[in-house]
Each structure stands twice: as structure tokens, then as C-alpha cells.
Amino acid sequence: xxxxxxxxxxxxxxxxxxxxxxxxxxxxxxxxxxxxxxxxxxxxxxxxxxxxxxxxxxxxxxxxxxxxxxxxxxxxxxxxxxxxxxxxxxxxxxxxxxxxxxxxxxxxxxxxxxxxxxxxxxxxxxxxxxxxxxxxxxxxxxxxxxxxxxxxxxxxxxxxxxx
Amino acid sequence: xxxxxxxxxxxxxxxxxxxxxxxxxxxxxxxxxxxxxxxxxxxxxxxxxxxxxxxxxxxxxxxxxxxxxxxxxxxxxxxxxxxxxxxxxxxxxxxxxxxxxxxxxxxxxxxxxxxxxxxxxxxxxxxxxxxxxxxxxxxxxxxxxxxxxxxxxxxxxxxxxxxxxxxxxxxxxxxxxxxxxxxxxxxxxxxxxxxxxxxxxxxxxxxxxxxxxxxxxxxxxxxxxxxxxxxxxxxxxxxxxxxxxxxxxxxxxxxxxxxxxxxxxxxxxxxxxxxxxxxxxxxxxxxxxxxxxxxxxxxxxxxxxxxxxxxxxxxxxxxxxxxxxxxxxxxxxxxxxxxxxxxxxxxxxxxxxxxxxxxxxxxxxxxxxxxxxxxxxxxxxxxxxxxxxxxxxxx
Numbered sequence: 001x002x003x004x005x006x007x008x009x010x011x012x013x014x015x016x017x018x019x020x021x022x023x024x025x026x027x028x029x030x031x032x033x034x035x036x037x038x039x040x041x042x043x044x045x046x047x048x049x050x051x052x053x054x055x056x057x058x059x060x061x062x063x064x065x066x067x068x069x070x071x072x073x074x075x076x077x078x079x080x081x082x083x084x085x086x087x088x089x090x091x092x093x094x095x096x097x098x099x100x101x102x103x104x105x106x107x108x109x110x111x112x113x114x115x116x117x118x119x120x121x122x123x124x125x126x127x128x129x130x131x132x133x134x135x136x137x138x139x140x141x142x143x144x145x146x147x148x149x150x151x152x153x154x155x156x157x158x159x160x161x162x163x
Numbered sequence: 164x165x166x167x168x169x170x171x172x173x174x175x176x177x178x179x180x181x182x183x184x185x186x187x188x189x190x191x192x193x194x195x196x197x198x199x200x201x202x203x204x205x206x207x208x209x210x211x212x213x214x215x216x217x218x219x220x221x222x223x224x225x226x227x228x229x230x231x232x233x234x235x236x237x238x239x240x241x242x243x244x245x246x247x248x249x250x251x252x253x254x255x256x257x258x259x260x261x262x263x264x265x266x267x268x269x270x271x272x273x274x275x276x277x278x279x280x281x282x283x284x285x286x287x288x289x290x291x292x293x294x295x296x297x298x299x300x301x302x303x304x305x306x307x308x309x310x311x312x313x314x315x316x317x318x319x320x321x322x323x324x325x326x327x328x329x330x331x332x333x334x335x336x337x338x339x340x341x342x343x344x345x346x347x348x349x350x351x352x353x354x355x356x357x358x359x360x361x362x363x364x365x366x367x368x369x370x371x372x373x374x375x376x377x378x379x380x381x382x383x384x385x386x387x388x389x390x391x392x393x394x395x396x397x398x399x400x401x402x403x404x405x406x407x408x409x410x411x412x413x414x415x416x417x418x419x420x421x422x423x424x425x426x427x428x429x430x431x432x433x434x435x436x437x438x439x440x441x442x443x444x445x446x447x448x449x450x451x452x453x454x455x456x457x458x459x460x461x462x463x464x465x466x467x468x469x470x471x472x473x474x475x476x477x478x479x480x481x482x483x484x485x486x487x488x489x490x491x492x493x494x495x496x497x498x499x500x501x502x503x504x505x506x507x508x509x510x511x512x513x514x515x516x517x518x519x520x521x522x523x524x525x526x527x528x529x530x531x532x533x534x535x536x537x538x539x540x541x542x543x544x545x546x547x548x549x550x551x552x553x554x555x556x557x558x
Contacts, residue, residue, distance in 0.1 A: 027300065031238075034293070051339075054282030062289025063319060066296070070315040073300050073308065124278065125339055 006046055013039035025079040026072045030065060037061045051125040164268045173274055174255075181254055185417050186216040192517045199521035210475045226406040231302070234403065238301035243404065243411035246294035250418035253287045256280040257425045258342045260435045260501035272435075272502065273342060280341035281329060284426055285322075288381060291419065292318040295383070295390060295400050298412070302403035310399030313528065314383065314390035320535040321380035321387075327543030328374035331550040332359040332367050332430045345434030354443065358433035365553035369546045371431045373539060375515070378423040380535070382416060384516055386523040389531055424512035425505075432508045435501035449503045450490040457483030 016035035023029045037060040045053035132140050190205065190212065197204030205212025230236070260272030277283050292315060299311015333339065336347040336359065348357045359367045380387040391399030401412045428434055437445035457480045464476025489495055490503075526534070 027238075031297075050277065050279045051282065054279045054286050057286035058282065058289050062286060062292075063322070066289075066292055066315055066319055069293075069296055069300075070312060070319075073296070073312060073315075125282075 002046060006043065009039045009042045009046075013043070024082070026077040027069065030068050030072060033068075034061050034065050037065065051128050169268065169270060170274075173270065177254060177259075177274055178251075181251070181418070181421070184421060185414055186220065188417050188421070188513065189219070190216050191513075192520070195514070195517045196521040199518070206471075220410070223406060223410040228406040228408070231304075231403050233303045235301040235303060238297045239403075240408075242294050242298035242301060243408040243415075245297070246291065246415035247411045247418075249287055249291045249294065250415035250422070253284045253422040254418075254425075256283055256341055257422070258345055258429065258434060259505050263498055265498070271342070276340055276342045279339045281333065281339045281344070281430075284341075284422070285326065285329065288419070288423075289322060291415070294412075294415065298404065299390075299400040302400075304403055306396040306398075307400050307402045310390045310396050310402070314400060317380055317383075317387065317389060317531065320532060321377045321539070324373050324535060324539040324543040325377035325381060327540065327547050328370045328377060329426075329430060331365075331370040331547045334547075334550050334554050335359050335362055335365070335367070341429050341434075345429055345436065348433040348436060351440045354439055356433060356436070356438055358431065358436070360431040364557040365550045367431055367546075367550070369542065370550070371427070373543045373546065374427055374431065375512075376539060377535075377543075378427065379516070379519065380531075382419045382423060382516075384416075384420065385520045386526050387531060388525060389528055420513065420516055421509070424509045424516070427512055428505060428508040434508075435505040437500070437504050446493075446496045446500055447491075449496075449500065450487045452507075453483050453487035453490060457481070457487060 013036050016032045016039060019032040020029045020036065023032060037056060041053040041056040041061075044050075044056060193215075194204040194212070205215040208214040208218045230239075255274040256277055258271065258273035258276070262269060262271050264270075295314040295318070296311045299307040299309070299314065302308070332344070336344045338344055338347065344359075348359055348362065350357045352363075355361065360371050379385075383390050389399075390396075391401065396402070401409055404412065437448065439445050460476050460480030460483060464472060464480055467473050467476055490499070
């Protein structure tokens with residue numbers, strides 16, 4: 001049962017991800033990205049990380065992507081036009097892609113026999129909270145500082161000086 | 164009993180009750196607003212217009228289903244479907260009552276209990292904005308687009324104070340499961356109930372008010388119904404929708420209202436728990452209230468002020484008295500008592516929603532945005548910090 005759900009939603013995530021890249025209209029791409037987020041949330045939930053699953057939907061699908069979609073609507077972005085790819089992309093694109101896939105496949109193949117089944121009880125709100133505020137306190141605080149800097153930057157950019 | 168069968172049965176009962184409520188809350192709203200404005204409201208179809216919702220549904224079903232030519236077809240059709248689906252999902256985690264035993268089968272009066280139930284409801288409600296935004300954008304027309312954009316900004320802005328208000332009672336209860344949140348409010352201090360809104364060390368009165376104000380904005384209700392302000396935007400995001408697709412948005416709005424009132428009941432008002440202990444006779448409250456209602460109906464119905472009420476008022480009065488008598492049976496008290504309290508609290512909050520609609524004018528858009536960012540959100544944060552401090556010092 002779990003395997004079936006995993007396969008369905010993993011395939012869905014890949015399918016949505018491909019559509020994000022292949023769709024021409026920005027709104028369509030953004031919507032497919034929401035599909036990726038929600039499929040990933042289901043996979044988190046399947047691993048027993050219910051808190052992460054809910055947070056994934058609330059933060060990414062519910063907050064960040066809403067802003068994306070809203071900005072795309074505000075600037076009324078038109079579907080993008082396909083241009084003839086640059087010469088470098090034509091020459092290097094497929095070899096680099098093949099190399100990347102080969103590297104990924106190699107790593108997955110090496111890791112596969114040793115892969116352990118991740119058990120539940122590692123992703124509850126309590127576990128995430130205690131990990132954030134004990135083991136990973138410093139990175140957590142640094143990230144919050146980073147976000148604060150980004151907010152200040154946004155305020156500076158939009159602030160109009162009175163002439 | 165087969166657990167799958169039991170589950171299906173419970174789901175059918177809950178869905179049926181929810182749909183009937185959705186039909187009749189519109190009748191209640193029209194009646195209440197009519198009486199606020201000294202009108203009678205629906206009166207023609209059935210006694211006191213009781214069959215009006217069915218007539219309205221039939222009308223919407225039979226109307227021509229227009230598909231404008233200039234819309235983005237897939238998203239245009241997806242939006243109302245998304246609205247209804249998301250609005251009906253959240254009810255699955257709301258607990259209506261304690262564990263009960265019917266004909267030897269023990270079961271909770273709740274469809275399923277997630278250990279992150281609160282976050283599940285928040286996640287679903289954060290997705291509902293897409294229905295509105297997509298409807299506005301895919302209609303490919305000016306007013307719907309403006310409505311959709313307003314909805315996006317408004318719902319993101321009010322989600323923050325809502326989240327802050329939700330977090331504070333979670334600190335008092337110490338769990339994210341909706342069932343356990345209710346159970347944590349069970350203890351009485353003498354007469355004083357343990358509901359989160361009244362609970363020491365930091366009663367959540369401010370949190371409750373912030374939650375309710377944000378709830379009005381999240382459900383796009385007056386005074387925050389800017390996305391569909393009819394004197395500015397025709398009908399806002401659903402201007403281009405007709406027939407059943409329009410009805411879906413309508414239904415979703417009321418379903419969201421019910422969900423958010425149920426959430427307020429569970430988080431702040433102690434869910435299915437009575438206001439005072441059973442030892443002081445809280446089991447007899449339903450009987451007393453119903454008997455009072457019956458007596459009032461009979462007082463006004465015999466003889467009635469209007470001739471048209473000569474049958475309906477006495478009949479309703481006798482029915483209320485009969486229900487009061489049924490609630491005197493101990494088995495009924497044990498089974499339906501908690502449900503009565505839950506419905507009474509949720510119903511009162513729904514009444515407040517309708518009452519406010521009949522009373523307050525609509526805000527201007529800049530007032531709406533300034534209110535959440537400069538007042539409601541800071542108040543929510545302060546309330547959360549004060550609660551955290553009180554809980555830390557108290558433990």
C-alpha cells in the first residue's frame with residue numbers, strides 16, 4: 001500500500017516537475033510547481049514526517065506560491081516565446097545532461113543496497129522543534145538573520161526618499 | 164463491525180449532515196438578516212420559507228450553464244471544483260464529540276484524528292486562496308482579475324494573524340491533535356471551565372478575538388468581502404460564473420465558514436465540553452433551553468399575532484417541548500449531550516457571522532490591508548509571546 005502511494009506520488013512529482021520546465025505560460029508553470037510541492041508533502045507524510053508535510057503545504061504551496069502567482073498575474077506575463085537555443089546550449093546540453101544523469105544513477109545504484117527504511121517518529125512537531133532549538137540552534141538562528149536581511153533589503157528597495 | 168464499513172458509515176453521516184447544514188444556513192442567514200432589517204425574509208415556499216433552499220438549488224441546477232469563450236478553459240473549470248473540494252475536506256479532522264457506544268460499537272465522534280490536525284486544517288485553508296485567484300485570472304476579464312488579486316493579498320495578509328492566534332491555545336494545550344486539544348480543556352476549577360479562552364495562566368480572550376476577525380477575512384465575509392464587493396467589482400472573482408459553477412463558490416464560502424467556526428469552538432471554546440460540570444447539572448441544559456424555546460413559541464403562537472402563524476408556531480413549540488422531554492432520558496443525554504454543546508457553540512459563532520453581515524459596512528481596501536499588518540498581526544504576536552511567557556513561568 002505504502003509502496004503504491006509512493007510510486008504514484010513520486011511519478012506525479014516528476015511529471016509536475018517536467019511540466020514546470022516545459023510549459024510556456026508562467027502561470028501554468030507556477031501551478032505545476034504547486035503540484036510538485038503537494039506531491040512532495042505526501043511523500044514526507046508517507047515517511048512519518050507529518051509535521052514537515054503540513055509545513056511544506058502551508059509554507060510553500062500556501063504562502064510562497066500564492067505570492068508567485070499573484071506577481072505573475074499583476075505583471076500580466078505573456079507566454080514565453082521559444083527562441084533558437086544558443087550554440088553553446090546546443091553543443092553542451094545533451095552531454096552535460098547525460099553526465100549528470102549518469103552520476104545520479106551511479107550514486108543511487110551505490111546507495112540502493114544499503115538504503116534503510118526510514119521509520120516514523122522522527123518528523124513530529126516535537127522532534128523537529130527540539131532538533132531546531134538544540135542540535136541546530138546556530139544554523140537556525142543564522143538562517144533567521146538571513147531572512148531578516150532579505151526583509152530589510154526589500155524595505156530599502158521600496159522605500160521612497162522624500163525630496 | 165468492519166472498520167471500513169464503520170468509517171464509510173460515519174463519513175456518509177457527517178457529509179449528509181454537512182450538506183443539509185449548508186443548504187439551511189443560507190435560509191437562516193436570509194431570515195436573520197431580514198429580521199435585522201425588519202423584513203420577513205423568504206416566506207412563500209413552504210411554511211416560513213423552509214423549502215426555499217430546495218427551490219434555490221433547483222433553480223441553480225436548471226439554469227443555463229454558460230462557458231464564456233474568452234476564458235482559460237481548464238483553469239476556469241478547475242477553480243470551482245477546487246473551491247468545493249477543499250472546503251469539504253477539513254471537516255474530516257474536526258471532533259464533534261467524545262467516544263460513544265452505539266449498539267455495542269465504540270467509536271469517536273470524529274472521522275479521523277491526525278497528530279497534526281491543526282496544521283492540516285491550516286494547510287487546506289491556505290490552499291483555498293487558489294480557487295479564488297484562479298477563478299479571477301482564468302475568467303480573463305477585468306473585474307474578476309481585480310477580485311482575484313485582492314483575494315490573494317487579503318488571504319495571505321490575514322493568514323498570519325490567524326496562525327498567531329491558533330498558536331497560542333496550542334501552547335496551553337501542548338498538542339496539535341484536535342481531539343487532544345479538546346481533552347486538555349476538560350478539567351474544571353470548581354465552576355470555572357478549563358476552556359482555552361478562560362484558561363489560566365493566560366486566558367485566550369485576545370487570541371479568540373484575533374482569530375475571529377481573521378476568520379471573517381479568510382472566508383471573504385462582510386466587512387472583509389472586498390474580493391466580491393458588488394458595488395465596485397460587480398461580483399468580483401465569480402462574475403463570469405453561472406449556474407452550478409457559481410453555486411460551487413457559494414457553497415464553498417459557507418462550508419469554509421462552518422469549518423472555521425468549528426475550529427474556533429475546538430481551539431478556544433472547549434469543543435464538545437459543557438460550560439459547567441455535570442455534577443452541577445449541565446446535562447439538563449439542553450432540556451432547559453429547548454423547553455424555554457418551546458414555551459416562548461407557544462406564548463407567541465397562542466393566539467398568534469399574524470394569522471399565517473396560527474399553525475406553524477404552536478407546532479414548532481410542541482416539537483421543541485417534545486425534544487426537551489427526549490433530552491431528559493439519560494442515554495440520550497450521554498450520546499447527544501456533547502454533540503448539543505458542540506453544535507450550540509459552533510452555531511452561536513455562525514450566528515455572529517450572520518449578525519455582523521447584517522450590521523457592519525464594508526471596509527475600504529487600504530483600511531483592510533493596514534488593519535491586518537499594523538494592528539491585527541502585532542496583537543497576535545504579542546498575545547503569543549505573553550502566552551509563551553505565562554506558560555513557561557507557570558510550568
